[in-house]
Amino acid sequence: MISYHGADTDFSLKGKTAIITGGAAGIGKATAEFFAKKGVNLVLADLNPQVDAIAKKLGGKNIGVPGNVCEGPYRKSVIDAAVKTFGGADILVNSAGIVALEKAESISEDFWDRTISINLTAGFRMAQVFGAYLIENKRPGSIVNMASQAGVIALDRHVAYCASKGGIISMTKVLALEWGKYGIRVNAVSPTVVLTELGHQAWDGPVGDAFKKEIPAERFAEPDEIAGIIAFLCSDAAAMITGHNLLADGGYTIK
Numbered sequence: 001m002i003s004y005h006g007a008d009t010d011f012s013l014k015g016k017t018a019i020i021t022g023g024a025a026g027i028g029k030a031t032a033e034f035f036a037k038k039g040v041n042l043v044l045a046d047l048n049p050q051v052d053a054i055a056k057k058l059g060g061k062n063i064g065v066p067g068n069v070c071e072g073p074y075r076k077s078v079i080d081a082a083v084k085t086f087g088g089a090d091i092l093v094n095s096a097g098i099v100a101l102e103k104a105e106s107i108s109e110d111f112w113d114r115t116i117s118i119n120l121t122a123g124f125r126m127a128q129v130f131g132a133y134l135i136e137n138k139r140p141g142s143i144v145n146m147a148s149q150a151g152v153i154a155l156d157r158h159v160a161y162c163a164s165k166g167g168i169i170s171m172t173k174v175l176a177l178e179w180g181k182y183g184i185r186v187n188a189v190s191p192t193v194v195l196t197e198l199g200h201q202a203w204d205g206p207v208g209d210a211f212k213k214e215i216p217a218e219r220f221a222e223p224d225e226i227a228g229i230i231a232f233l234c235s236d237a238a239a240m241i242t243g244h245n246l247l248a249d250g251g252y253t254i255k
């Protein structure tokens with residue numbers, strides 16, 4: 001059961017331990033920086049071999065575990081590292097992901113499989129191993145999965161990405177349904193374009209400028225404002241929010 005701890009007036013996360021996949025760059029890194037300021041212990045999981053140095057720069061006993069979230073033993077080793085360093089973990093942010101664009105009629109098998117494997121399958125498997133750890137140890141916890149506006153609408157040349165993010169939103173709801181009784185909340189965040197490396201790579205230029213004009217807010221998002229939303233979802237202020245897909249799209253999908 002998801003307990004009521006009283007109204008959360010300071011959105012406190014102090015003393016919690018968070019695992020952040022994709023924590024070496026973009027939204028994951030911005031979330032790590034935000035969490036560090038809130039007194040959260042960090043375990044960053046990323047392909048980037050510098051991830052431990054990136055974590056250490058954030059102070060505390062923070063660590064980074066380099067590796068590939070598509071690999072089962074690696075996912076387990078990330079949980080083990082959190083237990084060894086901090087005595088456990090309370091939060092998982094699934095931010096590792098890729099975007100690559102291709103027309104539906106010519107997308108290769110490899111391209112499709114790679115997108116689904118990193119964005120959807122690895123996200124589920126990471127949540128699965130973390131959820132199993134929480135259930136076994138009778139710990140409440142919070143999981144935030146990075147989805148996208150592309151999970152709720154169609155975008156040109158995004159068929160694999162849209163399918164992966166639609167899958168993440170659906171998977172989020174099922175995990176919330178199954179794990180609510182254990183005090184585990186599972187939510188998704190669906191931004192419009194976020195100006196990370198991935199965001200710049202996909203949307204800098206005239207196509208992005210035209211896209212921006214279609215967003216009621218008339219701008220793209222910054223990584224640290226997505227970090228704030230993730231922090232809110234992990235705090236007790238969001239104790240009754242689970243299975244939700246929080247759109248951070250400047251209003252793009254209301255049309």
Ligand SMILES: NC(=O)c1ccc[n+]([C@@H]2O[C@H](COP(=O)([O-])OP(=O)(O)OC[C@H]3O[C@@H](n4cnc5c(N)ncnc54)[C@H](O)[C@@H]3O)[C@@H](O)[C@H]2O)c1
Nearest residue numbers: 022025026027046047068069096097148193194196198199
């Ligand atoms: N940037 C955007 O416009 C945007 C919009 C909506 C949703 N999202 C989603 O947010 C998440 C983060 O995006 P971002 O813009 O911060 O990306 P980014 O490219 O800036 O950072 C992604 C990080 O994930 C890591 N990573 C990638 N594959 C990995 C793997 N197999 N194992 C371990 N680490 C891996 C990379 O090394 C990198 O550090 C993604 O899931 C993305 O789909 C991004």
